[in-house]
Amino acid sequence: MAQAQVVEKKQMRTPIESGCPDGMQFMHPLMVKNFGNWKYHDRPRPGVLHHVAYSGDEIWTVRVGTQRQLGPYEINLLCDIVDKYGEGHVRFTIRSNLEVMVSKWEKVGPLIQAFNDAGYPVGGTGNSVTMISHTQGWLHCDIPGTDASGVVKSLMDELYEEFIKEEMPNRVHITTSCCQINCGGQGDIAINIQHTKPPKINHDLVANVCERPSVVARCPVAAIRPAIVNGKPSLEVDEKKCICCGACYPPCPPMQINDPEHSKLAIWVGGKNSNARSKPMFQKLVAAGLPNNPPRWPEVAAVVKKILYTYKKDARDWERVGDWVERIGWPRFFELTGLPFTKFHIDNWRGARNSLNASAHIRF
Ligand code: SF4
Ligand code: SF4
Numbered sequence: 507m508a509q510a511q512v513v514e515k516k517q518m519r520t521p522i523e524s525g526c527p528d529g530m531q532f533m534h535p536l537m538v539k540n541f542g543n544w545k546y547h548d549r550p551r552p553g554v555l556h557h558v559a560y561s562g563d564e565i566w567t568v569r570v571g572t573q574r575q576l577g578p579y580e581i582n583l584l585c586d587i588v589d590k591y592g593e594g595h596v597r598f599t600i601r602s603n604l605e606v607m608v609s610k611w612e613k614v615g616p617l618i619q620a621f622n623d624a625g626y627p628v629g630g631t632g633n634s635v636t637m638i639s640h641t642q643g644w645l646h647c648d649i650p651g652t653d654a655s656g657v658v659k660s661l662m663d664e665l666y667e668e669f670i671k672e673e674m675p676n677r678v679h680i681t682t683s684c685c686q687i688n689c690g691g692q693g694d695i696a697i698n699i700q701h702t703k704p705p706k707i708n709h710d711l712v713a714n715v716c717e718r719p720s721v722v723a724r725c726p727v728a729a730i731r732p733a734i735v736n737g738k739p740s741l742e743v744d745e746k747k748c749i750c751c752g753a754c755y756p757p758c759p760p761m762q763i764n765d766p767e768h769s770k771l772a773i774w775v776g777g778k779n780s781n782a783r784s785k786p787m788f789q790k791l792v793a794a795g796l797p798n799n800p801p802r803w804p805e806v807a808a809v810v811k812k813i814l815y816t817y818k819k820d821a822r823d824w825e826r827v828g829d830w831v832e833r834i835g836w837p838r839f840f841e842l843t844g845l846p847f848t849k850f851h852i853d854n855w856r857g858a859r860n861s862l863n864a865s866a867h868i869r870f
Contacts, residue, residue, distance in 0.1 A: 534595040534607040536565050552672045553628035554614055566614050567605050568592075571627045571637050571662065571669055574602035575645060575655050583624055591617040601637040601679075603630050629670035635814070636669070638662060638680040641689035649756045650684035651699040651769040652798045657682050660802040661697075661810060668814070675821040675830070678814065679778070686752045692777030694827035695810055696789050699798070700772040704748040705761035709735040716741070716758035724753050749855075771796040771806050775813060775839075776828030787828040792839070794850055809845065816843045 530538055540559035547557040555567040573580070584604060588596050591613065592606045599605060604626075606617060618628045630636035638661060643653035661680070662669065668678075683690025683698040690698055712718070718741060722730045729747035733740055741761070743754075752763040763769070773796070777789030792813070796805045813827075820842060821830035831839045840847045 532595070532597075534565065534593065534609075536563050536609055537607065539563065540565075549631055549672075550611075550614075552634060552670060553618070553631055555631060556611075563609075564611075565607055565609055566611060567607050568614060568617050568621070568628055569599075569630045570604040570606065570621050571630055572602050572604050573655075573659050574637075574640065584626070587617070587620045587624060591620045599637075601630070601639045603637050627666060627670050629672075632672040633674045633676055633678075634669055634672045635665050635674060635678045635680065638682060639691060639693070640682040641684050643684045647684065648759075649688075649752070651686075651701065651752070651764045652684045652771065653800060654682040654684040654689075654697075656800055657697055657771075657803050657806060661807050664807050664811065665814070674818055676824050676826045678817075678827065680810070681777075685755075686750075692779055692787070692789055693774070694776065694778060695813055696774040696777060697806055697810065698772050698774060700770045700794060701750040701752050701763050701765070701768065702770055702795070703763075703765060703768040704729075704743050704745045704750055705752075705754060705763040706765075707741060707743065708760040708762065709738060709740040711760040712740040712758065713738050715760055721754050721758040721761070724757055726751060726753060730754060766798075769798050770794065771798050771803070773806070773809050773813070776831050778826050778828055780826070783824065784826075784829050784832070787832075789828075790836075791851060792843075793845055794848075812843050812845070 530541075536559075540561055540563055543560045545558050545560050547555060550556050550566075553569050555569070557565050557567070570584075572584070576584075584596075588594060588606050593608050593613075595607050597605050608614060608617060621628055638658040640654040640658040641647065641650070643650050643655040645653070645655065668674065678694045681691045681693030681696045683696070686699055686701055690696060718732050718739065721741060722732060724730075727747050727749055729744045731742050731744070733742040735742070741758070743761075750763070754761045755763045772791055773793040774789035775792045776787055778787050780786065793809050796809065799805060817827050817830055820834070821827075822833075825833065834842070837847075
């Protein structure tokens with residue numbers, strides 16, 4: 507019996523570990539040595555963090571803005587700079603900043619100069635507009651209605667000065683989302699795709715490509731029904747119910763929601779995850795129906811800049827965008843920014859009471 511158990515144990519198949527590798531192996535040796543034992547940190551200049559450990563060790567971190575979609579040329583260029591002027595250790599932040607750690611203050615200046623000479627700005631710390639967190643866009647994802655990365659690149663080009671300086675009342679986190687239902691996030695200013703027309707269905711493809719019950723179940727307002735069209739199994743949408751969320755498009759690409767004219771961009775304001783000074787907040791819609799206008803999205807950039815510079819001028823020290831709006835009130839926000847307040851800003855949708863899936867079951 508005991509022998510049988512041993513044999514059974516030997517034959518067990520353990521899963522292959524394919525998650526994130528252990529980060530410790532890639533860390534700067536000083537960070538490994540002082541892990542969890544830091545005494546304090548400060549910022550000697552915008553874009554540079556300085557950490558001091560209880561052991562007396564010191565480390566400087568230089569933060570560099572990148573365009574995120576890095577090709578081999580850019581990666582080699584950045585790595586060459588890190589090898590030559592840094593100490594061979596880098597990490598990426600969730601906002602696509604590159605951080606380079608060095609153990610001597612004397613190395614910081616030449617490192618910054620080398621990045622600047624290569625066209626990469628150093629900044630994004632403290633009360634700056636740090637890199638915009640963005641989603642994949644056309645390059646990687648299968649459902650985007652815009653290229654979030656492109657919106658980011660064109661906006662950061664315009665907000666360059668606010669990245670390299672720390673002159674905002676508090677930090678400003680901008681986010682983007684290239685579909686209406688997934689990545690994105692709460693941001694001081696968020697730029698999100700907004701679909702404005704129900705999906706167009708390619709009935710020839712539905713039966714081959716889509717699992718119809720899953721698509722029907724996916725709709726949050728029960729607007730999709732199975733149907734036979736031209737003798738083939740397909741789907742139909744009750745366009746009066748449809749809220750143009752786009753949730754049916756990922757499981758069923760023949761339900762095309764993206765549209766060059768009717769997929770727009772919307773701007774939301776005042777979200778934050780932090781609970782410093784005030785509670786976390788949800789962002790609110792302030793501008794809708796802006797044209798999805800690549801490659802530079804000038805209409806979106808104009809509205810974001812208008813909001814940002816009004817905040818910079820009017821907010822008190824340490825107020826996040828949401829705190830500022832709470833203090834002055836939404837009517838004053840629209841007055842100061844000059845953005846039009848329309849009936850579309852009023853959240854009076856009551857359809858959920860009748861149609862939203864309100865059961866406790868989680869459905870995919
Ligand atoms: S926001 Fe939507 S479209 Fe963009 S990367 Fe995420 S899932 Fe894809
Ligand atoms: S876009 Fe959204 S609301 Fe409209 S049919 Fe598709 S899932 Fe339903």
